[in-house]
Structures are given as C-alpha cells and as structure tokens.
Amino acid sequence: MNQIAVFASGNGSNFQSLIDAEKRGELQAQVKLLVTDRPDSYVVFRAKREGIPVFAFRPKEFENKSQYEKVIIQKLQEFQIDFIVLAGYMRIVGKDLLEAYPNRIINLHPSLLPAFPGKNAIEQAYLYGVKWTGVTVHFVDAGIDTGPILLQEVVEIRDEDTIETLEERIHQVEHQLLVKAVNLVFDPSYQFIERAK
Template structure:
C-alpha cells in the first residue's frame, strides 16, 4: 500500500475529503504525515482527529527555503512517503523537495489552468466575469501552477453567483475530483510495481 503525505496551510477541507476516501477504502493508501506551514491552522485539528502525524513549521524560523525543505524531506523519508499531495499548501515547492520527490508531487488548483494561476484563482475568475472556470489537478514543477495537467473539471459561473457561492461550487468539485485522481495514481503505481 502506498504511503502519502498531505501538505496544507489552511482549514484543510481537501485533506478531510482525501482522508474520508482513505478511511472508506476508496483510496488504497495510508496517510503517514501532514505537513503544515501554519502551526495554528485548522487543518492541524483535523489531522489530530484523524490520527495523522503532523509536522508543522514556520518558514521564518529558518534561514532559507532550502533549510526548511531539507527538514521536510527528512520527515517524509522517516514516514516512508511515496507521493505528496498538496491540498491548499500556499507555498511554491522549491528545488530541494522537487529533487527528492520529482514526478511524485501533485497539486489541486481552483481554476482551469493555464487560466488564473497563482493566488485567489476563484477571485480572479469572478472578477474577469468568465462564464466557465473549474478545478485542475496537476503535477508540480518549479513554476507557479505550470506542471503537466492530470485532470480537470469545469464549473459554470451563473449570473447570480457571488464569489462565496462560486467558492462553494468549486470546493464541491475539488472534494470529488482530487480523491478520484489520487485513487488512480496510487492504484496505477501499485499495479506497475506488481508487474515488475
């Protein structure tokens, strides 16, 4: 069974959705660590309830990104992590983590990339008055939301939508799409190793 790490910075609704799918047996994996760069984030309470070990840190306590990423890599190796899934982690992944887990780091983004990369994609789409936005799951590279796309799902923006109602719609799609993609990735990886 594959071992996965979840990275988050905020409330962790995607962490909850992934953990629920793992508990139901829909994702054949074990969540062995949550990494969080905000020690007071609500996601840590979720992880404690779910009995997921947590590594929480503050970037400002380190001299560089490379320094805190080296510590993260050490924690991931101790937890025997195969894949990293970013679930609302609000930091660009640096080369230390990319070198250690290249091709094994996946992110979810609340737009149809390449449209509206970066922060507040929901607000960007809403302000641009587009009729269609959505959710993208993609591999992480050194750019800002530029890695190869794995899957996408469309969300229509209705005339009566507010930014808040659009966020709810997008989160509902995220909570379905991300567990589905994770299930596919870990299942294919396990099958591939079985064939070897």
C-alpha cells in the same frame, strides 16, 4: 499500501476529503502525514482528531526555503512517504523537494489551468467575468501552476453567483477530483505521458 503526505496551510477540507475516502475504502493510498507551514491552522486540528501525525514548521524560523525543505524531506523519509499531495499549501515548492520527489508531487488548483494561476484564482475568474472556471490537479514543476495536467473538471459561473457561492461549488468539486487524482497516480494501468512544452 501507497503512503502519502498531504501539505496544507488552512482549513483542510481537502485533507479531510482524502481521510474520509480512505475510511470508506475508496482511496488507493494511506494518508500518513500532514505537513503544514501554519501550526495554528484548522487542518492541524483535523489531523490530530483523525490521529494523523503532523509536521508543522514556521518558515520564518529558517534562513531560506532550502533549509526548511531539507527538514521536511527528512520527515517524509522517516514516514516512508511515496507521494506528496498539495491541498491548499500556500508555498511554492522549491528545488530540494522537487528533486527528492520527481514526478511524485501533485497540486490541487481552483481554476482551469493555464487560466488564472497563482493566488486567489476563484476571485480572479469571478472578477474577470468568464462563464466557466473549474478545478485542476497537476503535477508540480519549478513554475507556478505550470506542471503537466492530470485531471480537470469544469464549474459554471452562474449569473446569480457571488464569490462565496462559487467558492463553495468549487470546493465540492475539489473534494471529489482530488480523490480521483490520487487513485489515478497509483493505478498500475495509468501511463503518464508528459505533454510537450
């Protein structure tokens, strides 16, 4: 069975959606490890409740990104991790992790990339006044939300929406799309072709 590590920094609802899909037999992978840069975040509670090992670190305790990523890589190797899923991980992945897991890191982003990359994407789309936004799962490269797109799903921004109601609907789509994306990368018939730059 393919073994994945989920990286998350907050509430962990997408982490939970992967765990729940695995329990239902709907995930073509096993969640073996949670990696978080926020030891006090709710996702840690979720992982402990589900019996998933947690590697929590505080970036400020390291001299630089390379130093803590080398420690993360050691932990990933210890757990024989095949693939990394970023699900609300609020740090930019550095060179060390990218080189250790080339084309084996995907990220969940709450917009239709390339529109609204970076932080606060839901709020950005809402305030900009677009009629449609959505969810993207993409491969991670050295840029910020610039990697090749794996899956996308559109979410309408309704006239009556608030940022909170839009966020809630986007989260519902995220939970389903992330499971689909993980299954897709482990589907032997799937051939990933990198889009032209």
